[in-house]
Amino acid sequence: MLDVTSQAGQLLRRLQGRLKMRHLQLLLNIRQHGSLTRVAEQLSTTQPAVTNMLNELEGMFGSRLFQRSARGMAPTPMGEVVLAYAAVMLNDLDRLASDMEAFSSGYAMRLHVGVTPFVSGRLLTRVLGRSQLPEYRLAIQVHEGVTDELVERLRDHRLDIVIGRAGSLLDVRGLHFAPLYSQQPRLIANRRLAAALSRGPLNWAALAELDWVLGAPNTMLREQVANLFLNEGVAPPLPITESLSTKLIGEIIASGERAVSIVPADIAEELVRVAGVAIVPFSFDWHLRPITIFTRSDDQGRKQLQQFIGLLREASGEMQGAPGH
Secondary structure, three states, X not given: OOOHXXXXXXXXXXXXXXXXXXXXXXXXXXXXXXXXXHHHHHXXXXXXXXXXXXXXXXXXXXXXXEEEEOOEXXXXXXXXXXXXXXXXXXXXXXXXXXXXXXXXXXXXXXXXXXEOOOOOHHHHHHHHHHOOOOOOOEEEEEEEOOHHHHHHHHHOOOOOEEEEEOOOOOOOOOEEEEEEEEEOEEEEEOHHHHHHHOOOOXXXXXXHXXXXXXXXXXXXXXXXXXXXXXXXXOOOOOOOXXXXXXXXXXXXXXXXXXXXXXXXXXXHHHHHHHOOOEEEOOOOOOOEEEEEEEEEHHHOOOHHHHHHHHHHHXXXXXXHOOOOO
C-alpha cells in the first residue's frame, strides 16, 4: 500500500501534467448551476463534453468531486477542498492580469482593498492620495461591504487587505489582524432635534420611538446599538431606513424632523460638515469595536502591501492626534 507521501507525489505529477484552468472553471460552474445540462448551455457545448471533462478531472484526483442526485449536483467533502483551491487559483490569475495592466500603466501593482462602512472617508482619502506618490505607485481598487463578507473575499484572494471592524464572532483563522484605531459612538440628529435632546438626560424609551436610521442589519455596530437599549431595559428601535451609505444616512438625518442615528464620532464629524447634521452632546460609556486591518497570514512579505499598511497607520496617527480627537 502506498504511503501518504507517495500518493501526494503521484497526485502532484498528474495535476502538473494534465490540470488546466478550464478544469478549475468547470468546477466553479458546476457548483454555481448544480446541473451539467445548465453548465453545457452556459459554456455553449454539449452535456457529454462536460461530463467527459468532469470524469477526466475526477480521474486526476482519484475521487468523486460531486455527488449526483435528483436534486442536482453537490460537492463531496473532497470536492469542497478542491473548489476552495480552484477559486483561489483563478482569482490569483485574475489578479496577475490586473497587476500586469497596472504595471504597464506605470504602477508597482494594483491593491484590492475591502472597506467596511463607517471607516473615515478623510482617512481613506489621505491614504489613497499618498499611495499615488512616486515612491509607492500603487493603483488602488476599493470594494465596499460588511466585514464578514469582505473577510471571505480576502480568504479566497479576491482582496489583498480589509479595513473592517473586529468582533468576537468573526472567523479569523489564517488571517493576520491588528487594530488601526478606536471609535466612540455619537448620537446625531437634525439641528432642531439635537438641541431639544440636549436640554436634559436622554429618555431611552422616548428615544426608541424616534425615526432611526442605521447601518446594515446583522453587523457588529447594529448589535452594539441594540445592546445599548437593552441595557436600559428598553426594546431596541426598529429602523425606518437601513443603509451602508453614510452620505445617505447623513442626508436623511439632516432633513428628518424625528430622524436619529448612532454613528462613530469621526463619521459624525464628517456628516456635520457635509450634511449639516448635529451631534447630541451625550457621552456613551462604551466604545465601538476597533477598526482593524485584516490580511492573510501567508501574505505578510509583500512590500507594497506593507507600504499601504504603513500609510494607513501614518494617516490614522495624524488624525487621532488632530484637534477634536
